[in-house]
Amino acid sequence: MMYQDAVFFQLAGGLAGAGLLLSSCHTRTGPSDTYLGSGDVALLNYLYILEQLEAAFYTQAFATPYYGMTTSELQLLQDVRDQEIAHREFLMTLLGKSAVPAISLNFSMVTFADRGSVLSYAATIEDMVISGFNGAAHLFTNTDMVLILGKMTCVEARHSAYFRDILTHNTFADNTVVDVNGLGQSGSPATVLALAKTFIHTNFDSSKLPN
Amino acid sequence: MMNLKNILSEIGQTDPEVYEQPKDRRQLLKTFGAKVAVASLPFAASTLFSNKASAKKTDVTPVQVLNFILELEYLAYNFYHTANNVGIGGPAPLIPTADQAGFLTIEGHKRAHIIYLNSLIISLGGTPYTPTNYNPTAANPYFVVSGAYDFTAGGLYPLVFSDYPTFTMIAVTFEDTFIHGYLGQLQYSLSNTMLQAQLMQLQCVVARDAAYVRLVRRFLGYAAAPEHPAPWITNNIPPIASLQPYYNTEDDTIQEGIDILSLPGYSGTTPQISATAAFDEPFDQTTVIGLLAGFILS
Numbered sequence: 001m002m003y004q005d006a007v008f009f010q011l012a013g014g015l016a017g018a019g020l021l022l023s024s025c026h027t028r029t030g031p032s033d034t035y036l037g038s039g040d041v042a043l044l045n046y047l048y049i050l051e052q053l054e055a056a057f058y059t060q061a062f063a064t065p066y067y068g069m070t071t072s073e074l075q076l077l078q079d080v081r082d083q084e085i086a087h088r089e090f091l092m093t094l095l096g097k098s099a100v101p102a103i104s105l106n107f108s109m110v111t112f113a114d115r116g117s118v119l120s121y122a123a124t125i126e127d128m129v130i131s132g133f134n135g136a137a138h139l140f141t142n143t144d145m146v147l148i149l150g151k152m153t154c155v156e157a158r159h160s161a162y163f164r165d166i167l168t169h170n171t172f173a174d175n176t177v178v179d180v181n182g183l184g185q186s187g188s189p190a191t192v193l194a195l196a197k198t199f200i201h202t203n204f205d206s207s208k209l210p211n
Numbered sequence: 212m213m214n215l216k217n218i219l220s221e222i223g224q225t226d227p228e229v230y231e232q233p234k235d236r237r238q239l240l241k242t243f244g245a246k247v248a249v250a251s252l253p254f255a256a257s258t259l260f261s262n263k264a265s266a267k268k269t270d271v272t273p274v275q276v277l278n279f280i281l282e283l284e285y286l287a288y289n290f291y292h293t294a295n296n297v298g299i300g301g302p303a304p305l306i307p308t309a310d311q312a313g314f315l316t317i318e319g320h321k322r323a324h325i326i327y328l329n330s331l332i333i334s335l336g337g338t339p340y341t342p343t344n345y346n347p348t349a350a351n352p353y354f355v356v357s358g359a360y361d362f363t364a365g366g367l368y369p370l371v372f373s374d375y376p377t378f379t380m381i382a383v384t385f386e387d388t389f390i391h392g393y394l395g396q397l398q399y400s401l402s403n404t405m406l407q408a409q410l411m412q413l414q415c416v417v418a419r420d421a422a423y424v425r426l427v428r429r430f431l432g433y434a435a436a437p438e439h440p441a442p443w444i445t446n447n448i449p450p451i452a453s454l455q456p457y458y459n460t461e462d463d464t465i466q467e468g469i470d471i472l473s474l475p476g477y478s479g480t481t482p483q484i485s486a487t488a489a490f491d492e493p494f495d496q497t498t499v500i501g502l503l504a505g506f507i508l509s
Contacts, residue, residue: 059477072429076441076442079441079443079445079484079485079488081477082476082477082481082482082484082485082489083443083485083488083489084489085475085476085477085481085485086471086474086476086481086485086486086489087489089474089475089476089481090466090467090469090471090474090489093469093474094467094469130415133411134408134411134412134415135408137407137408137411138404138405138407138408138411143401143402144398144401146397146398146400146401146407146411147394147397147398147493148466148467148490149411150393150394150397150410150411150414150491150493151394151466151490151491151492151493152489152490153411153414153415153418154390154394154414154415154417154418154491155418155443155488155489155490155491156415157415157416157418157419157422158418158419158421158422158425158442158443159422159442159443160419160422161418161419161420161421161422161423161426161442162422162426162442165313165422165423165426166426169309169310169313170310170312170313170316172313172316172419172420172422172423172426173316173317173320173416173419173420173423174316177419178320178416178419180323181323181324181326181327182319182320182321182322182323182324182327182413182416183327183409183412183413183416184411184412184413184415184416184419185412186408186411186412
C-alpha cells in the first residue's frame with residue numbers, strides 16, 4: 001500500500017495528493033456526481049473509466065457467449081477480457097486513493113446473444129477508447145505518462161482490428177478509423193467522455209478534466 | 212523488497228531504457244547461450260550490446276525521431292508493395308484472394324505514412340531520409356526497384372515472396388518490431404506535444420496492421436503457423452525460435468513499478484499471458500535498426 005501511494009505521488013507531481021482533491025468538493029456540478037479530480041489525476045480517472053467500461057463489456061460478453069462462437073473466438077475473447085481487467089486494475093493502482101469508485105454501466109443496447117451486435121459494439125468501444133487515449137496522452141503534466149499510455153493504446157488497437165476483422169474481413173483499419181494521412185483517430189477528453197456516457201449510468205463532474 | 216521496487220520504479224520513470232536494459236541483456240545472453248544458431252540471426256549482434264543509457268532524451272531531435280520512423284515506413288512500404296504484386300492476375304498469387312484487400316490497405320497505410328512524415332520533416336526544416344539507391348520514379352516515388360532491401364535477409368528466408376506462411380512470418384515480425392520502434396521514440400517527444408500526439412496516432416495504425424497480419428497467420432493453422440498467434444503478443448513468443456530477439460522484453464510484467472501479475476484478475480490474479488499481452492514494449496533505435504539490418508542494404 002505504501003508503494004501505491006509512492007507511485008501516486010510521482011504521478012501527481014508530488015504535491016496534489018488525496019487531501020487536496022477531497023477539499024475541492026465545492027467544484028462539483030451536482031451533489032451526487034462523481035468528481036474526477038483535476039489535472040493528471042482527472043485524466044487518469046477518465047482513462048480508468050474507459051477501462052472499467054471495456055472490462056465490464058467483455059466480462060458480460062464472455063459470461064453469455066453469443067450463438068455460434070467458435071473455440072478461437074472464445075479463447076481470444078477471454079484474452080481481451082483479461083487484458084482489459086489488467087488495464088483497469090493497473091490504472092486503479094496508479095490512482096490509489098484518488099481513483100473514482102466503480103461506475104454503473106448500461107449495456108442495454110447490446111444483444112449479447114448476437115454475434116454481430118457484440119462484435120460491432122466491441123469495435124465501437126475499442127475505437128472510442130483508442131481515440132480517447134490518443135487525445136489524452138499529450139495533456140499530462142507528467143510527460144513520462146505518454147510511454148505507458150502508448151503501450152496500452154497499441155494493444156487496444158490490436159483489439160479493435162481483431163473484432164472489426166472477424167466481423168467483416170479486411171476492415172481492420174478502414175477509412176472510418178484511419179484518415180488519408182494514415183493517422184488513427186484522436187478525440188478530446190470531453191468528446192470521448194460524452195460518447196462513453198452512452199454506456200454509463202454514473203454522472204461525472206469533469207469540470208477540472210483537462211481538454 | 213518494497214524499497215527496491217520504489218527505486219526501480221523511479222529509475223524506470225526517469226528513463227525506461229535504463230530500467231529495461233539489464234533484463235534485456237540477460238535475455239539476449241540467454242538466447243545466445245541457447246541452441247539458437249547465432250549465424251542465422253539476420254542482424255549485427257554487436258549493435259544489441261550498445262549502451263542504451265548513453266542516448267539522452269535531449270540528444271534526439273524531432274527530425275531524427277521522424278526520420279527513424281520514416282526509415283521503418285520505407286522498408287514496410289517496399290515489403291508490402293513487392294508482396295502485393297507477386298503473381299497478381301496469375302493462377303498463384305502470393306497473397307490469397309481473400310486477403311488481398313487487407314494487404315493493399317496496409318500498403319496504403321505505409322505509403323500515407325511516408326508522405327506524411329516527409330511533409331512533417333520538411334515543415335521542421337529537416338531533410339527527409341531516403342533509402343540506399345533511392346531513385347524515385349514519377350509513377351511510384353516510394354518504391355526502390357533494386358539495391359535498397361533484401362527481404363530474404365541474405366538468403367535466410369528465400370521463400371519470403373513465394374510462400375505465404377513465410378511471408379506472414381516476416382510480416383508479423385516486422386509489424387511487431389515497428390511498434391517497438393515507435394514506442395521507443397515516444398520518450399523523445401516529451402517536450403513537443405504535437406509530435407507526441409502524432410506518434411500516438413501513427414503507431415496505433417501500425418498496431419492495427421500488426422493485429423491483422425497476426426490474425427491472418429493464426430488462420431493458416433498449426434501446421435503452417437505452429438505458434439498460432441493471437442492478434443496481440445503473448446509472453447515473448449516469436450513465430451520461430453531464431454526470431455526470438457525481436458520479442459525480447461515483451462514478457463515484462465512490471466509496468467510503472469507495478470507488478471501486473473499481482474493485480475486482481477477475473478478470478479485470482481492476472482494470468483501471465485494477459486499481463487504480458489496487455490502492454491506492448493519499446494525498443495530503442497539502435498536495437499530496432501540492428502534487428503532490421505539484415506534486410507536493409509547499405
